[in-house]
Amino acid sequence: MKADTEYLWFNTGKHRDFINITDKVQSLVRRSGITEGFVLVSAMHITAGVYVNDAESGLIADIEEWLERLAPYRPDYRHHATGETNGDAHLKSLLVHHEVTVPITNGRLDLGPWQQVYYAEFDGQRRKRVILKALGE
Amino acid sequence: MKADTEYLWFNTGKHRDFINITDKVQSLVRRSGITEGFVLVSAMHITAGVYVNDAESGLIADIEEWLERLAPYRPDYRHHATGETNGDAHLKSLLVHHEVTVPITNGRLDLGPWQQVYYAEFDGQRRKRVILKALGE
Amino acid sequence: MKADTEYLWFNTGKHRDFINITDKVQSLVRRSGITEGFVLVSAMHITAGVYVNDAESGLIADIEEWLERLAPYRPDYRHHATGETNGDAHLKSLLVHHEVTVPITNGRLDLGPWQQVYYAEFDGQRRKRVILKALGE
Numbered sequence: 001m002k003a004d005t006e007y008l009w010f011n012t013g014k015h016r017d018f019i020n021i022t023d024k025v026q027s028l029v030r031r032s033g034i035t036e037g038f039v040l041v042s043a044m045h046i047t048a049g050v051y052v053n054d055a056e057s058g059l060i061a062d063i064e065e066w067l068e069r070l071a072p073y074r075p076d077y078r079h080h081a082t083g084e085t086n087g088d089a090h091l092k093s094l095l096v097h098h099e100v101t102v103p104i105t106n107g108r109l110d111l112g113p114w115q116q117v118y119y120a121e122f123d124g125q126r127r128k129r130v131i132l133k134a135l136g137e
Numbered sequence: 138m139k140a141d142t143e144y145l146w147f148n149t150g151k152h153r154d155f156i157n158i159t160d161k162v163q164s165l166v167r168r169s170g171i172t173e174g175f176v177l178v179s180a181m182h183i184t185a186g187v188y189v190n191d192a193e194s195g196l197i198a199d200i201e202e203w204l205e206r207l208a209p210y211r212p213d214y215r216h217h218a219t220g221e222t223n224g225d226a227h228l229k230s231l232l233v234h235h236e237v238t239v240p241i242t243n244g245r246l247d248l249g250p251w252q253q254v255y256y257a258e259f260d261g262q263r264r265k266r267v268i269l270k271a272l273g274e
Numbered sequence: 275m276k277a278d279t280e281y282l283w284f285n286t287g288k289h290r291d292f293i294n295i296t297d298k299v300q301s302l303v304r305r306s307g308i309t310e311g312f313v314l315v316s317a318m319h320i321t322a323g324v325y326v327n328d329a330e331s332g333l334i335a336d337i338e339e340w341l342e343r344l345a346p347y348r349p350d351y352r353h354h355a356t357g358e359t360n361g362d363a364h365l366k367s368l369l370v371h372h373e374v375t376v377p378i379t380n381g382r383l384d385l386g387p388w389q390q391v392y393y394a395e396f397d398g399q400r401r402k403r404v405i406l407k408a409l410g411e
Contacts (some may be wrong), residue, residue: 001138001275001411003310003311003410003411005377005379005384010155014306016181021352025348033395034227036140036272037140037143037272038175038177038270038312039409040312040375040377042318042375042376042377043386043391044228044243044328044385044386044387045386045387045388045389046327046386046389048390051231052235053183053227053231053232054183054216054221054227056219056401057215058214058215058216058217058218058219059214059215059216061215062214062215062216062224062227062228063227063228063231066228070207070344071340077332077333077336078333078335079328079330079332079333079336080332081332082330083330084210087333087336090327090333090336091308091336091337091338091340093327094327094369094370095231095232095369096231097234097371098326099235099326099374099375100143101177101179101213101238101375102179103142103177103179103270105142105268105270110142110181110268110270111181112180112181112182112183112266113181113182113183115181115182115183116185116215119303128250129386131377131379133310133312133377133379135272135310135311135312135409135410136138136140136313136343137138137140138275138382138399144288146320162353163364163407173277173279173407173409174277175312175314175407175409178309189318189320189372189373190363190364190367191320191353192355193353195351195352195354195356196351196352196353196361196364198352198366199351199353199361199364200351200364200368203345207344212408214279222405232368232369234371237373238316238373238375239316240279240314240316240363240405240407242405242407247279247318247407248318249317249320249403250317250318250319251320252318252320260403272339272409273275273277273409274275274277
């Protein structure tokens with residue numbers, strides 16, 4: 001069995017951002033030498049998400065607007081009594097989920113034709129991490 | 138370590154459909170000879186989902202109605218500027234998530250009494266795939 | 275390769291509850307002797323969830339209120355024709371998802387600074403289970 005781990009750091013210029021990290025996940029898989037297995041891609045912060053979907057700018061704008069509709073910014077979240085103002089970012093993270101597991105077949109990410117791995121930042125302009133961990137043989 | 142992979146193909150007659158694939162996942166696990174491990178069940182398209190819940194037709198109708206309420210069909214998604222009309226199917230896929238990982242114990246899916254694995258088609262009437270990959274010993 | 279499994283039982287006094295199970299997951303990882311791998315934490319019932327987020331009581335109240343807004347209790351779910359009254363609990367389970375996979379690095383849960391693993395009970399006051407399964411080397 002083999003395992004290989006990498007940490008990606010982000011510090012986005014914008015408060016919210018959607019970053020395609022598929023190539024970085026593929027690079028780790030190549031380096032690991034794993035031909036059959038899984039790679040876990042997981043945000044290490046509670047105000048960010050990781051998801052798999054299309055690399056199409058219109059859709060990404062739709063996703064951002066939809067997340068704001070279902071988990072809107074509001075001044076009056078109870079969480080804000082701690083001094084934070086990012087209650088909505090926690091809810092957005094729960095909604096898209098903070099992790100995906102991608103299958104590895106023949107040494108490559110076994111994704112469908114339009115599937116791309118995205119890091120979704122909901123409370124940026126600070127240093128944040130994503131863990132990539134590949135496991136297999 | 139052992140790994141085994143299978144691809145399920147779907148081409149639903151309806152635009153939306155919910156298909157119980159638990160038996161197919163169990164069949165792969167049996168064939169793999171894995172007694173302890175995980176099986177990943179992951180849609181390879183970005184307008185479909187995979188989830189675990191109850192095989193009860195009333196509930197499935199509730200789920201469909203609920204998804205339409207939270208991620209409705211609309212003509213004016215920005216994604217539709219590409220010529221597509223399936224913006225809602227992308228959002229529904231994000232909402233239910235496109236994958237599950239099911240534990241394998243003693244050579245069987247280790248599911249609770251009512252847990253069933255479902256493929257959720259949100260933009261059907263075309264050929265689409267799900268990957269099943271079992272990993273373990 | 276090593277695998278280790280544990281089942282956690284819950285019987286909450288309240289209809290809904292949010293329970294931090296991070297220490298229990300860490301204990302299994304320690305016992306397993308696995309230094310590199312994954313641990314799957316998965317509810318075995320279809321009216322409960324497992325998620326990773328902050329151990330802050332205001333946020334937990336926000337999450338509960340938000341789930342009730344997006345997946346409200348209603349008397350008229352079709353699922354209730356079976357005699358059940360917990361249609362909303364199924365939808366809440368789908369919304370937060372019923373499982374997480376946590377990476378194991380150097381024999382410990384590789385979580386970010388504020389990440390905690392939560393069991394979310396949406397239809398309590400009965401015995402329910404969560405499976406923990408660690409896999410790795």
